[in-house]
Amino acid sequence: MKQFISVNDVRKIDTLVLSALAYKTNPLSDKSLGLNKRIGCLFLNPSMRTRLSTQIAAQNLGMECIIFNVGQEGWALEFEEEAIMSGNTVEHVKDAAPILGKYFDILAIRTFPSLKNREDDYSELYIKQFIKYAGIPVVSLESATLHPLQSLTDIITITEELNKWESSRKPKIVLTWAPHVKPLPQCVANSFAQWVNAWGRSDFVITHPEDYELSEEFTKGATIIHNQEEALKNADFVYVKNRSTYNDYGKSYTNDAKWQLKNKRWAVTNNAKVMHCLPVRRNVELSDEILDGEMSIVTQQASNRVWAAQAVLAEILRTPLP
Numbered sequence: 001m002k003q004f005i006s007v008n009d010v011r012k013i014d015t016l017v018l019s020a021l022a023y024k025t026n027p028l029s030d031k032s033l034g035l036n037k038r039i040g041c042l043f044l045n046p047s048m049r050t051r052l053s054t055q056i057a058a059q060n061l062g063m064e065c066i067i068f069n070v071g072q073e074g075w076a077l078e079f080e081e082e083a084i085m086s087g088n089t090v091e092h093v094k095d096a097a098p099i100l101g102k103y104f105d106i107l108a109i110r111t112f113p114s115l116k117n118r119e120d121d122y123s124e125l126y127i128k129q130f131i132k133y134a135g136i137p138v139v140s141l142e143s144a145t146l147h148p149l150q151s152l153t154d155i156i157t158i159t160e161e162l163n164k165w166e167s168s169r170k171p172k173i174v175l176t177w178a179p180h181v182k183p184l185p186q187c188v189a190n191s192f193a194q195w196v197n198a199w200g201r202s203d204f205v206i207t208h209p210e211d212y213e214l215s216e217e218f219t220k221g222a223t224i225i226h227n228q229e230e231a232l233k234n235a236d237f238v239y240v241k242n243r244s245t246y247n248d249y250g251k252s253y254t255n256d257a258k259w260q261l262k263n264k265r266w267a268v269t270n271n272a273k274v275m276h277c278l279p280v281r282r283n284v285e286l287s288d289e290i291l292d293g294e295m296s297i298v299t300q301q302a303s304n305r306v307w308a309a310q311a312v313l314a315e316i317l318r319t320p321l322p
C-alpha cells in the first residue's frame with residue numbers, strides 16, 4: 001500500500017480487517033517492523049481518537065510518532081498553485097511538504113472541509129498537495145470528504161460482531177442522519193457508505209430527511225429511504241451520524257428531534273447494535289438511553305481505531321518504496 005486516502009487504496013478489505021483483528025489479539029507481534037522509522041502526524045484540525053490511536057499503533061510497530069498541530073502551532077499553509085501570498089498564508093505546501101518528506105517515512109494528515117465551496121472541498125486539494133510534494137506515503141487522518149481509518153474501524157467492529165453470530169446471513173446495516181446544532185462535514189457518512197458498498201457483505205440502507213442526499217459517488221449500491229422508522233425495520237447495525245447537506249452545500253436545514261434515536265424507535269430493529277464515530281452530542285444526536293444501553297458498541301468501535309491504524313501502517317511499512 002503506497003498511500004491510504006480512501007477504500008480505493010486497499011487491495012482486499014477482508015485482509016486488512018484480519019490483520020487488524022490479529023493485532024488486537026497480539027498488539028506487539030510486529031514490534032520491530034517500524035524500527036528506526038518515523039511517522040509525522042499533522043493536524044490542521046482537532047482530534048482525540050485519531051491522534052491517540054495512530055500514535056499507539058505506530059508505537060506498537062516500533063515507530064517513532066511525532067505529532068504537529070499545524071492548525072495551532074504551525075505557519076499558515078497555502079495550497080493553491082501560483083498563489084500570490086499577500087494574505088494570511090505564510091508558507092506554501094510545495095515548500096513545506098518536501099521537508100516533511102525528508103523528516104519522516106510516513107506522513108499522516110487531518111484536514112477538514114470549509115463547507116463553503118463544494119468544488120473546492122471535493123477536489124481534496126490539501127491532501128493531494130501533500131501527496132504531490134511530500135514524496136513519501138501519505139495517510140489520511142480524515143480529509144475534506146472522507147475518513148478512511150474510521151471506516152476501516154467500522155468494518156472491523158461489524159466483523160467482530162458478525163463473528164459472534166451463529167448464522168451466516170447478510171446483516172442489515174442502516175446509516176441514519178441525526179440532528180445536530182451546527183453543520184458538520186459529510187466525511188464520515190461518505191466514507192462509511194463507500195466502504196460498506198465496497199465490502200459488499202450487507203443489505204445497506206441509508207436514511208435521512210429529504211434534501212440530505214449524499215454524493216452518489218459514495219452511496220451507489222445502497223437503498224435510500226426517507227422514513228427513518230421504515231429504514232430501521234430489522235436492522236442489525238445502526239450507524240448514527242449527523243452531516244450537512246451535499247446538494248445545497250454545507251447547510252443544516254433542520255434540527256428535527258424526531259430523528260434522534262430513542263428506545264421506542266429501536267423496537268423495530270433486530271436488536272441492533274448502535275455505532276457512532278464520536279464525539280457525539282448527547283441528547284441532540286443520540287439519546288442517553290441508546291448510548292448507555294446494551295445496544296451501544298461505540299466504545300468497542302473507538303478502541304478498534306488502534307488496530308485499524310496499526311494494520312494500515314504495517315501494510316505501508318511492508319510495501320517497498322519505488
Ligand code: CP
Pocket residue numbers: 046047048049050051142150277278279
Ligand atoms: N472519530 C474521530 O475521528 O474522532 P476524533 O475526531 O477525536 O479523532
